[in-house]
Amino acid sequence: MAEKIATREAYGKALAKLGKVNEKVVVLDADLSKSTKTSEFEKAFPNRFFNMGIAEQNLMGTAAGFAAAGKIPFASTFAMFATGRAFEIIRNSICYPKLNVKICATHAGITVGEDGASHQALEDLACMRAIPNMVVINPADAVSAEQAIFAIAEYHGPVYVRLGRAAVPVIYDANSFRFEIGKGIELCPGKDAAIIATGIMVAEALQAREMLEKEGIEARVIDIHTLKPIDKEIIIKAARETGAIVTAEEHNILGGLGSAVAEVLVENSPVPMKRVGTRDTFGESGKPNELMIKYGLTAAHIVEAVKEVRKLK
Structure with missing residues (x-):
């Protein structure tokens, strides 16, 4: 990358x-x-x-x-x-x-x-x-x-x-990648928790996985590029196989990916879940990387969420 x-x-x-x-x-x-x-x-x-x-x-x-x-x-x-x-x-x-x-x-x-x-x-x-x-x-x-x-x-x-x-x-290989509307992508396997990310937070999720791996935690990483229609199958499978979900989005935790995934889980396979995103607040002027840190949108924040959600399993 x-x-x-x-x-x-x-x-x-x-x-x-x-x-x-x-x-x-x-x-x-x-x-x-x-x-x-x-x-x-x-x-x-x-x-x-x-x-x-x-x-x-x-x-x-x-x-x-x-x-x-x-x-x-x-x-x-x-x-x-x-x-x-x-x-x-x-x-x-x-x-x-x-x-x-x-x-x-x-x-x-x-x-x-x-x-x-x-x-x-x-x-x-x-x-x-x-x-x-x-x-x-x-x-x-x-x-x-x-x-x-x-x-x-x-x-x-x-x-x-x-x-x-x-x-x-750049995450994907242009020669092998195929985009399909409504189909999520499992980027990395994992049994301890699943990080479901969208947009620029997919790269942060991959980095978080590497950080967790050093501590012996295997996190699955899923790219949900289509929020609607959302890929229910890949979310339900992740919930049943890992027992814990963390969502990550550069968006309010209300109404975006976190909400969409929660809707799927609560109706099909309820498991402990944490949402990484802006927490019902407006942003402010600043350098992008500094704002990502301040508003809790980094790999480190995802790592923290994964550790917290695993305690609820």
């Missing part, structure tokens, strides 16, 4: 590649194309790129119109504005009629860093997961992100993809 690439960077490159093989793809942005990296598509296909200005409701409404006309629109802006300012349009104009719109929102989570609390979306997954007909995806690295973009282009219906600003470790 030496190489680091931001998932937004992978998104931009994937769009440019996708545009070459699928003429139905159009891309819309809210005056942030250099940051969201949709500028990569704009350079290659200027006639299929539309800058909607700083008007996020219009961005989503226009994307809905493109979808109704048979195109495959990818609509991008920062996660805070996509899921916050444009929520009602997404709900009523995209998800209610189940239109084929792909909302790819960047700069999500606490690692937005210096932009501060107003730009750090920590509730976007919860908001999107609650809307009927919406698929919710949060890739762990650049390889997963690129393949996710191609996968959602083939899927017919609304999709929300969460992408990050900061460079993160």
Whole structure:
């Protein structure tokens, strides 16, 4: 995991590649194309790129119109504005009629860093997961992100993809990895506890596993890149075989991955569980790595949670 690439960077490159093989793809942005990296598509296909200005409701409404006309629109802006300012349009104009719109929102989570609390979306997954007909995806690295973009282009219906600003470790091998919507990935086996992570926290989970291994604790690591529809089978299997679950997300513990996993467990295989994530709070301006420490989102915090949950077995 030496190489680091931001998932937004992978998104931009994937769009440019996708545009070459699928003429139905159009891309819309809210005056942030250099940051969201949709500028990569704009350079290659200027006639299929539309800058909607700083008007996020219009961005989503226009994307809905493109979808109704048979195109495959990818609509991008920062996660805070996509899921916050444009929520009602997404709900009523995209998800209610189940239109084929792909909302790819960047700069999500606490690692937005210096932009501060107003730009750090920590509730976007919860908001999107609650809307009927919406698929919710949060890739762990650049390889997963690129393949996710191609996968959602083939899927017919609304999709929300969460992408990050900061460079993160590359976990997967592009030659062997295959992204499948709704299918979690067991990255490492383990019998003592299972760490179920999403997005950038997958890398932290892998690091936590190495730290635990030195203490004789075998932790299973699972990447849940699709929060909705969630892979119930892999979660239930982990619960039955390890007897203890820790979730890890760069998101509020309310409504995101932790909540989604808890819902599966309580109805199918209740076991002790701990959630690593922001604890019902807003973020603040700061360096991403320092914020990760302050808000409890590091491998060390996952290790602590695993040790605590094992005591409850």
